[in-house]
Amino acid sequence: MWKVISGVSMGWSLGANDSANIFGTGVATGTVQYRTAILLTAAFVLAGSLLEGPKCMTTLNELSRLAPMSAFCCTLATAVTMITLTYLAIPASASQGIIGAIVGASIIWGTPDFSKLLWIVLCWVLTPVGGIIVAYCLHRLLDYTLARTIRGMTYRNMLYSVGIITTGSYAAYALGCNNVANVTGVYVGAGVLSSGTASLIGGLSIASGVLTYSEKVMMTVGKNIAPLDPFSALVCTLATGCTLHIFTQVGVPVSSSQAVVGAVVGVGFVGGMRTVSGRMLAKIGIGWVLTPVSTGLLSFILIRGIT
Amino acid sequence: MKLREFVTTRIESIDGDKSVYEAIEKMVDRRIRSLVVVFPGDETDNGVITARDIVFKALAKGVDLKKTKASDIASRPLFCVDKNTELDGMARSMQEADVARIFVCDGKKIIGVVSLMDLMTATLVRRARGNDLS
Amino acid sequence: MIFLRKALSQGKRERQVVEDMKRHIRLLCTACSSFKSALEQNNRRLMHDVIDLEREGDAVRREIISKVHDGAFLPYIRPDLCKFVEVVDGVFDILEDTALFYLDVKLPEEMQDECVRVALLNQRICEMLLLTFEAMLKGEDLSEKTLAVRIYEKKVDDIKFDMFRDIRKTPINNFWEGKILADFLSGLTTISDIIEDASDYVQIINVAMK
Numbered sequence: 001m002w003k004v005i006s007g008v009s010m011g012w013s014l015g016a017n018d019s020a021n022i023f024g025t026g027v028a029t030g031t032v033q034y035r036t037a038i039l040l041t042a043a044f045v046l047a048g049s050l051l052e053g054p055k056c057m058t059t060l061n062e063l064s065r066l067a068p069m070s071a072f073c074c075t076l077a078t079a080v081t082m083i084t085l086t087y088l089a090i091p092a093s094a095s096q097g098i099i100g101a102i103v104g105a106s107i108i109w110g111t112p113d114f115s116k117l118l119w120i121v122l123c124w125v126l127t128p129v130g131g132i133i134v135a136y137c138l139h140r141l142l143d144y145t146l147a148r149t150i151r152g153m154t155y156r157n158m159l160y161s162v163g164i165i166t167t168g169s170y171a172a173y174a175l176g177c178n179n180v181a182n183v184t185g186v187y188v189g190a191g192v193l194s195s196g197t198a199s200l201i202g203g204l205s206i207a208s209g210v211l212t213y214s215e216k217v218m219m220t221v222g223k224n225i226a227p228l229d230p231f232s233a234l235v236c237t238l239a240t241g242c243t244l245h246i247f248t249q250v251g252v253p254v255s256s257s258q259a260v261v262g263a264v265v266g267v268g269f270v271g272g273m274r275t276v277s278g279r280m281l282a283k284i285g286i287g288w289v290l291t292p293v294s295t296g297l298l299s300f301i302l303i304r305g306i307t
Numbered sequence: 308m309k310l311r312e313f314v315t316t317r318i319e320s321i322d323g324d325k326s327v328y329e330a331i332e333k334m335v336d337r338r339i340r341s342l343v344v345v346f347p348g349d350e351t352d353n354g355v356i357t358a359r360d361i362v363f364k365a366l367a368k369g370v371d372l373k374k375t376k377a378s379d380i381a382s383r384p385l386f387c388v389d390k391n392t393e394l395d396g397m398a399r400s401m402q403e404a405d406v407a408r409i410f411v412c413d414g415k416k417i418i419g420v421v422s423l424m425d426l427m428t429a430t431l432v433r434r435a436r437g438n439d440l441s
Numbered sequence: 442m443i444f445l446r447k448a449l450s451q452g453k454r455e456r457q458v459v460e461d462m463k464r465h466i467r468l469l470c471t472a473c474s475s476f477k478s479a480l481e482q483n484n485r486r487l488m489h490d491v492i493d494l495e496r497e498g499d500a501v502r503r504e505i506i507s508k509v510h511d512g513a514f515l516p517y518i519r520p521d522l523c524k525f526v527e528v529v530d531g532v533f534d535i536l537e538d539t540a541l542f543y544l545d546v547k548l549p550e551e552m553q554d555e556c557v558r559v560a561l562l563n564q565r566i567c568e569m570l571l572l573t574f575e576a577m578l579k580g581e582d583l584s585e586k587t588l589a590v591r592i593y594e595k596k597v598d599d600i601k602f603d604m605f606r607d608i609r610k611t612p613i614n615n616f617w618e619g620k621i622l623a624d625f626l627s628g629l630t631t632i633s634d635i636i637e638d639a640s641d642y643v644q645i646i647n648v649a650m651k
Binding site for chain 1: 452455456459514515516517518577578579580581646649650651
Binding site: 428 | 596
């Protein structure tokens with residue numbers, strides 16, 4: 001059971017970092033109080049983990065069946081890589097990290113299923129693309145509908161106040177659904193935990209990260225995101241939640257950060273803004289390669305060292 | 308007076324005996340496009356000289372501006388509407404008389420002038436106020 | 442929790458702020474109307490009422506700012522709302538100063554009509570500002586109304602040019618008499634400029650809330 005400790009710490013780190021993608025802009029602009037944001041995020045992440053968390057765990061275990069010690073090494077490798085890359089300001093995705101670690105581990109035992117891996121990589125590419133498409137469509141649809149139904153300053157203000165909270169809660173739920181598999185999914189395949197217990201422990205670890213260490217990242221990320229009007233911020237959050245939820249149904253854990261990036265770009269396209277920069281694409285591309293390669297190598301080394 | 312804020316109450320006039328040149332000077336100096344021409348000995352039947360009159364009847368014909376009197380090219384009679392005429396009534400009167408400005412009178416006394424531009428701006432404001440100009 | 446309190450209040454605080462803002466602008470319209478009447482009738486007592494209305498306007502402004510900072514509306518729109526209220530208060534201040542100058546000056550008879558005309562235009566532009574604000578609250582298109590505000594402001598500018606040219610012909614007994622008269626005319630013709638700025642702020646708020 002002690003082997004789950006690395007997963008729990010990974011979950012804590014994921015909660016501390018990724019909650020900024022949910023309520024970052026809201027808290028940084030003062031639309032939502034920090035306390036409200038973290039309480040809602042923690043509650044809905046846990047709910048998502050419990051209700052739909054197991055959906056993505058199946059994909060991870062189909063990639064490769066690991067022994068308990070290997071599962072521990074994978075989550076440890078991912079946690080260490082995430083912390084290092086975050087320190088170096090390179091965007092790192094827990095989803096990509098854990099996949100790389102599993103592949104690295106399975107190379108040792110000779111059990112990787114590369115057909116599944118191709119499908120997972122395709123989903124990584126589709127995450128920001130999905131974010132763009134969903135955000136663009138939602139923006140156009142909601143703008144059209146609201147312009148004809150909710151007019152007047154006070155009604156719009158109420159809509160934005162309630163909307164930002166509601167969409168944030170949904171996005172937190174989707175984050176829990178999709179990303180809990182990154183945290184404790186490997187232990188299910190290794191036979192250490194049942195999927196229900198893994199969802200509970202994973203959800204609680206993510207929630208603890210949100211509650212204890214998310215303020216700094218929330219403020220930094222929120223302030224650095226392109227200044228959005230409340231309607232666009234609402235659409236971005238909703239699009240992020242939808243993207244994560246869609247990939248949950250597909251069964252593949254994806255990066256919430258890249259979903260947010262896609263959503264912001266998609267909203268930017270509505271206004272004719274070109275928010276895609278070569279630098280941003282390069283950063284994402286480097287993350288796609290560097291994160292799984294780093295975790296793969298590290299898990300390989302750890303397992304080799306231990307066994 | 309209806310459309311009070313759209314009626315120009317500052318009416319400039321010139322004696323009919325004055326030259327066209329002096330009329331041009333006054334109009335340019337005051338940045339106005341028309342002058343009431345007062346005929347000596349007949350204050351009740353005024354005329355009007357406009358920028359159009361000056362250009363078409365004087366400048367285009369090459370007349371001597373200092374020797375030609377304002378009364379020679381002034382248009383008579385002045386077209387007047389009552390001070391309580393509505394916007395639509397003023398527009399119709401201007402269309403019938405084919406003039407670019409119309410004078411607002413209280414009896415025989417000229418109290419203001421309304422131009423095409425004044426009517427257009429009054430229309431825009433009326434729309435903005437929901438057709439109520441009171 | 443604050444969020445629950447906000448959700449359950451169903452925008453009550455916001456509606457109160459909006460009603461106060463409408464009241465603020467209506468007070469300004471009353472003040473402009475009183476000013477015009479006082480000028481027309483040469484009624485000094487009525488001119489004193491303008492000063493009292495300015496004080497009332499100040500009280501309303503303080504209420505609005507307090508309620509906004511107490512949590513009405515989303516934080517991103519609060520600065521625009523407060524700025525708008527401050528601009529309207531600025532009009533009150535100029536109107537009050539102009540009223541005081543009037544009480545201290547002998548307005549030349551030949552300027553009386555023009556001044557009353559400008560005062561009427563100020564009243565109209567104020568009424569237009571109220572209509573623009575109400576249209577913004579309903580989510581209507583503001584282009585016609587802001588154009589009407591600009592039309593009125595341009596009319597005042599046209600009269601202002603002539604007034605300041607003609608005032609030079611007015612004999613003045615001493616420097617201070619001339620200064621106060623000039624300040625009176627300056628205040629009278631500046632009111633429309635500030636109201637035009639206020640209507641620009643209505644448009645800014647309108648765009649920000651879309």
